[in-house]
Amino acid sequence: MRKIINIIFIFLLIIPLSGENFTGIQIMEKVVKKTGWKDMEGEITMKITVRGRTRTRKIKLFSRKRTEDESDMVMKFLYPPDVEGTGFLLIEHAKGEDERYLYLPALRRIKRIAASGKGGAFMGSDFSYYDIGKPKLKDWNYKNLGLVDFNGLKCYKVEALPINKKIEKDTGYSKIIHWIDPEKWSIVHAEYYDRMGKIWKILEVKEIKNINGVWFQMHLIMKNVQGESVSEMKFENIEINKGLSPKLFTKRYLMQ
């Protein structure tokens, strides 16, 4: 009898390790917990290549979570010199429209711009604003497709489907499949499907670094498989949870 109890006990211990018992949402909650931060400051180098032509942009980025569902982000362009000083401010609102402001030094004034949805291209790259933001778990139905081998790494494969047409339209995605490293609870690879259900973009995460206890994706490559473009985003000088001043996320700072 004791032997049977031991077998059942060992079996119960083994089952969670096999990973099959985590639901998709449980995995994504772990991802958000392990890779989430309250505020972040850093520099991004973005290389955008279209049909063999490459353009480089360097920006200083500040971001913070104002509430669970609301973030603020401010970007200042550092390179090339013709766009240096250009600033972008995004203030998210859980209820109501997000606010987006663009400061063009050449025009010397701040312009309010329309939100083109979360699917809008970030800095003209293959990354969208949705891709670079924290996933909003309530917007998606997640399904664990099991543990799979990915480049020699055991990963959870998780399928995300938008909960309604509005989310699908807003992000431009009908489906996303994530490959998640269960050691770091970080996305290492993803495939994005367009609204016709065709594969659109592939994300490769080349480097993940632990900064202040947070697993941060330092080097990402997004390839548009429908077009002929690829965007590479590298983070440098990242500082996390240092308590950024709210004054950074204002129109006043944008113009300075």
Place this chain on the structure above:
Amino acid sequence: MKGFKFFRVIVLLFFTFSSIFSMDFNGYLKFFAHPKLTSPFAFDRFGARFQLTFKEKRENIGFFASFNFDLDERNISRFLYKDRSSALKIYPVEAYLTIRFPNVDFKLGKQFIFWGRTDWINPTDNITPWDYTNITAEIEDYRIAVNSVKINWYFGISNIEFVFVPYFIPNETGMKIPGAETSLPEQKPENWQEGVRFSSGIAGINFSFSYWRGFDLFPAMVPEKGMMKIEYQKQQVFGFDFDYAIGRFVFKGEGAYFLTEDREGYNPFIKNPHLQYVLGTDYNLTENFILNFQFIENRVLKWREGFMSPVEEKLKNSTSLRIAYKREPFYSLQLIMVYNFKDGDYFILPIFTYEIRDGIKLYMGASIFRGPEDSVFGRNKKLSKAFIEVKYFF
């Protein structure tokens, strides 16, 4: 030769200062050609510009200055190889000092100050003059910075801006009337210009109220001793503007009441009090394709038949359109148009921008004024020109 010596002195001073104070410096070199689109040939230009900018930004204090060195060749008649003038012109575009306190920014010097939120037509924007003879792709070419003091006081999401401009600079209109003398306001305290603007937001709507006491940037013709004189007249401007974003739309509005010196409307040589407002919207058709459409109305108040200047119109309606397509970071296409309903005159500004490589840009376009001879844009036909510019930023 004298100009070249001055150029060398400025460059020497620039690098001396920037190395002593370890300031950042950058700038650009551009080659431009502005072929005329109509006769006469007064604005056929080509040349080069070297702009040097140096800036220093510390925690609470900053300094910014940019100088243009223009080598400009102008064709001033229909003879291509005759009547040309070339000149080296060196001048500051902007030069100002910024002091920042926890809730106050203080900016002193030559600077651009723009008020308003609508596109291109801004009734509340009466501080920084225009150079209508040089409308190209870049605002620096067709707006003229003013010596001024600007103080911004920030509290919560609100901001009060105080502006003081001691000396008046008018618009450059290219207008020349034979025999008419131009009289600028005398530099004395009564002619100082000042204003205040309060900006805030509520329920997703950003708005501002403003007041400006200064001079009309456009000239007026007045008789004096049997001759005509060009002068600039005092006015007070009470303004309001707002923007509101919903979905793919950004609704914008801006209006102003111009209180002139002819309060009762009986002086035909001074503009009557008038109202001007602009209502419009930006619409993001797609992520890369943006439309802006605006309706503009200008209404003259205290209209007195027989006492009005021939250039005044009781009611004038116009529309403006901006279509922009961009494929960041490679190229963008933009078309700006303003059309006056009554006279059918219009202004069109198409601009193509192409990033040849990081930091090198090509601009091509044209500023086109068309319409009947006695209409606002028709009168300025001679300012129409094409432009092509290549710019290297460093």
